[in-house]
Amino acid sequence: xxEVPVGVSARHIHLSEEHIEKLFGxxxxxxxxxxxxxxxxxxxxxxxxxxxxxxxxxxxRILGPARKHTQLEVSRTDAxxxxxxxxxxxxxxxxxxxxxxxxxxxxEVELEEGVIVAARHIHFHTKEASEWGITDKQIxxxxxxxxxxxxxxxxxxxxxxxxxxxMHIDTDEANAAGVKTGDKAVIxx
Amino acid sequence: xxEVPVGVSARHIHLSEEHIEKLFGxxxxxxxxxxxxxxxxxxxxxxxxxxxxxxxxxxxRILGPARKHTQLEVSRTDAxxxxxxxxxxxxxxxxxxxxxxxxxxxxEVELEEGVIVAARHIHFHTKEASEWGITDKQIxxxxxxxxxxxxxxxxxxxxxxxxxxxMHIDTDEANAAGVKTGDKAVIxx
Numbered sequence: 001x002x003e004v005p006v007g008v009s010a011r012h013i014h015l016s017e018e019h020i021e022k023l024f025g026x027x028x029x030x031x032x033x034x035x036x037x038x039x040x041x042x043x044x045x046x047x048x049x050x051x052x053x054x055x056x057x058x059x060x061r062i063l064g065p066a067r068k069h070t071q072l073e074v075s076r077t078d079a080x081x082x083x084x085x086x087x088x089x090x091x092x093x094x095x096x097x098x099x100x101x102x103x104x105x106x107x108e109v110e111l112e113e114g115v116i117v118a119a120r121h122i123h124f125h126t127k128e129a130s131e132w133g134i135t136d137k138q139i140x141x142x143x144x145x146x147x148x149x150x151x152x153x154x155x156x157x158x159x160x161x162x163x164x165x166x167m168h169i170d171t172d173e174a175n176a177a178g179v180k181t182g183d184k185a186v187i188x189x
Numbered sequence: 190x191x192e193v194p195v196g197v198s199a200r201h202i203h204l205s206e207e208h209i210e211k212l213f214g215x216x217x218x219x220x221x222x223x224x225x226x227x228x229x230x231x232x233x234x235x236x237x238x239x240x241x242x243x244x245x246x247x248x249x250r251i252l253g254p255a256r257k258h259t260q261l262e263v264s265r266t267d268a269x270x271x272x273x274x275x276x277x278x279x280x281x282x283x284x285x286x287x288x289x290x291x292x293x294x295x296x297e298v299e300l301e302e303g304v305i306v307a308a309r310h311i312h313f314h315t316k317e318a319s320e321w322g323i324t325d326k327q328i329x330x331x332x333x334x335x336x337x338x339x340x341x342x343x344x345x346x347x348x349x350x351x352x353x354x355x356m357h358i359d360t361d362e363a364n365a366a367g368v369k370t371g372d373k374a375v376i377x378x
Contacts, residue, residue, distance in 0.1 A: 076364035077266050088336055088367065120337070147277055148309070149342040150365075153332070175265035176339075176365035178277065 002132050002187035004122055004167045006144070007037055008174040011074045013048060013060050013102070014067045019111075023048055023104025030064040037166040038123060040065065049103040054083025072100055072115045075172040079117065089116040090156065118170060121156040122187075123163035132187070135159065141188040142167065147178025151188065191321050191376035193311055193356045195333070196226055197363040200263045202237060202249050202291070203256045208300075212237055212293025219253040226355040227312060229254065238292040243272025261289055261304045264361040268306065278305040279345065307359060310345040311376075312352035321376070324348065330377040331356065336367025340377065 020028055030044040047059040050072060057078070071094055079086055084098050099111040122142070124134060134140070136159040143151045155167070167185045174180065209217055219233040236248040239261060246267070260283055268275055273287050288300040311331070313323060323329070325348040332340045344356070356374050363369065 075266075076367075077264075077360060143342070151340040151342060153338040153340060171266060172361045172364040175361035178265075 004142070004165055004185045004187060005037075006174070006179055006181060006183045006185050007166045007168050008179070008181045009073065009118065009168055009170050011057060011060055011072075011078050011171075012043075012063050013050070013073070014063055014069075014071045015048075016068060016070045017066045019070045019102070019109050020066055022107045022109050023102060025106040028106075030062060030066070032064070036063065037164055039162060039164060046104075050082070051101040051103065052079075052082030052084040055081055057082060069094060070102070070109070070111055070114050072102075072111070073118045073170075074115065075170040076117055077172050079115075084115050086115040086117050088119050090119050090121070091116070118168065119156055120152055120154070120167070120169050120173060121158050122165075122167045122185075124157060124159045124165060125163050126159055126161050128165055129157065129159040134187075143186045143188055144177040144179050144183070145186070146183055148176060150177050155187075193331070193354055193374045193376060194226075195363070195368055195370060195372045195374050196355045196357050197368070197370045198262065198307065198357055198359050200246060200249055200261075200267050200360075201232075201252050202239070202262070203252055203258075203260045204237075205257060205259045206255045208259045208291070208298050209255055211296045211298050212291060214295040217295075219251060219255070221253070225252065226353055228351060228353060235293075239271070240290040240292060241271030241273040244270055246271060258283060259291070259298070259300055259303050261291075261300070262307045262359075263304065264359040265306055266361050268304075273304050275304040275306050277308050279308050279310065280305070307357065308345055309341055309343070309356070309358050309362060310347050311354070311356045311374075313346060313348045313354060314352050315348055315350050317354055318346065318348040323376075332375045332377055333366040333368050333372070334375070335372055337365065339366050344376075 032042045033045045034043045044062040044064045094114045097113045102109040138157040140155045142155045221231045222234045223232045233251040283303045286302045291298040327346040329344045331344045
């Protein structure tokens with residue numbers, strides 16, 4: 001059985017070096033609150049406010065390290081709440097997505113694009129992917145047998161030496177399935 | 190193909206006659222904003238505030254007519270937001286569920302039990318159910334081919350002469366599937 005641990009992503013933001021400095025001050029370095037399941041990725045102690053047209057989230061967790069482009073990942077529920085209309089996209093694919101206002105202790109950023117609802121996906125280390133016959137970008141059907149059993153028919157496989165086995169879903173998806181981080185998912189085909 | 194229209198339920202409340210009077214005044218009658226898909230059910234013009242331990246929703250839509258027992262239906266996301274821990278239940282099955290504070294223009298109600306996350310279900314008129322070989326309480330697998338395709342493996346069939354064909358899911362479920370009211374679902378078996 002191809003069993004995968006589930007990681008539920010709450011709304012979070014990845015910041016570029018340039019935006020970290022604008023929001024927190026020149027030369028500022030994020031500090032580590034907690035290591036994440038993917039190697040070298042961490043939840044930072046720092047948070048920012050994000051402001052949409054209808055509302056704001058005062059404390060959105062920053063995930064480090066800095067990335068090339070700033071990217072805010074929200075659930076569809078979050079998006080309705082603050083008044084932004086992001087598409088469902090893979091991480092990094094932000095061309096043409098909406099922007100948002102980001103507020104930190106040292107300044108603000110008017111982000112032009114970068115708000116997405118993250119497409120559900122599984123990170124595989126190259127070794128597991130190879131053993132299971134799974135290739136990068138493959139679309140998988142994945143069953144979650146939580147309190148509210150369901151099968152996602154469109155889970156994207158992402159394969160790299162830099163990844164650890166983990167299925168990433170957002171809070172809407174976790175709540176629809178009745179699962180939490182650490183629960184198990186099963187790849188059906 | 191067994192095709193069913195989807196109806197997305199936002200958070201809402203059903204009130205008993207007694208609670209309508211406590212919240213809106215003696216002899217008060219709800220007024221109709223909009224008829225719903227189920228015969229004789231309606232969204233009322235009236236709303237109430239509901240208050241949990243961590244937050245409140247200032248305008249929760251009342252669905253009429255009055256019921257025997259007051260029942261608040263929220264998504265899991267809603268429940269986290271206001272600090273209440275309802276189980277996933279079928280409508281009407283409220284024994285042992287948490288309560289909540291309800292505030293209306295004429296008074297407040299300390300509800301002792303009645304908060305649920307509604308179990309996903311399909312209403313069938315007896316005629317369709319019979320044609321499709323579906324029986325009351327049967328568990329169905331139902332596919333939603335929206336922006337984020339998925340299959341719910343635990344959809345409860347509810348069959349009655351008083352029902353019209355409609356699949357009811359909450360906002361978490363709709364957002365996880367990328368569907369909206371009026372989209373179509375397909376019963377797989």
